[in-house]
Amino acid sequence: MCVNYTPVQRQVLRDVFGVEPPPAEWRAEAWPDYLAPIVRADENGKREAVMGSFSMVPKAKIPPGVRYYPTANARAETISKLSSFAKHWKAGQFCLLPATAFYEPNWETGKAVRWKIGLPGAEPFAIAGLWRSWPDGGLSFTMPTLNADTHPLMRRFHKPGDEKRGVVILPPETWDDWLNCRDPEVARSFLRLYPAESLFAEPAPMLPRTGKPATSAAEI
Secondary structure (H helix, E strand, O other), X not given: OOOOEEEOOHHHHHHXXXXXXXXXXXXXXXXXXXXXXEEEEXXXXXXXXXXXXXXXXXXXXXXXXXXXXXXOEEEOOOOOOOOOOHHHHHOOOEEEEEEEEEEEEEOOOOOOEEEEEEOHHHOXXXXXXXXXXXXXXXXXXEEEEEEOOOOOOHHHEOOOOOOOEEEOEEOHHHHHHHHHOOOHHHHHOOOXXXXXXXXXXXXXXXXXXXXXXXXXXXXX
C-alpha cells in the first residue's frame, strides 16, 4: 500500500504532462485527505489537470456513526467489487497521479524506516489512479495496488508477515490509453508492477507534519 507520495510541481505538469496546472496550491507531500493534482481526460479525451483529495472516500465525506475505512489504495483484486470503487472503475474514471516519489516503510532493521521509491534522477512519473466526483463539486482519488510478494524491490517493504503491495507506475506511452480506456477488463491489462531494475530506492527520514490536511482548494 502507499499512503504518502510527492506530487510534481506546477512547471512539471506543463513540461512533462502537457497540462495547465490547477489554480490552487498543494503541499510538498501528499497523505490521505490532502489535496493534490491529478490528470484525467476531459469530455474530448484531452488531458486536463484538476485537484483531488487523496482517498476515494475522504474522512469529511463519511457520515456520522459510519466506521472509517481507508481508501487511499484500492486492491486490484477487489476494485470492481467494493462499493467505494466499483462504480467508478466500471465507468472508466481513470487518472494519472503525477509524482516524483512515493514512500513505504522498510522493516529490515527491525523497526520501520521510511524509504523513498521512484525513478533514477528523480524523474517525474505517473501512478495509475481512479477518481470520483462528489455532489459539492469536489473530487477524490485512489491508487490501485497489486500483490508484490515476489517483486525484488517492493517485497522489501511493510511489516514482516504482511502481504506486500505495490502501486502501478504507467509508462508515458500508455498515459493517454489509460485515461481514455472505458473497458474495465482492458484497464486491467495496464495494472503491472514496474520493473525493479528501473526503480531507485533509498532511506528517507520522516519530516514533521504540521497543520491539518486541507479539504478544499480554498483552504490551501
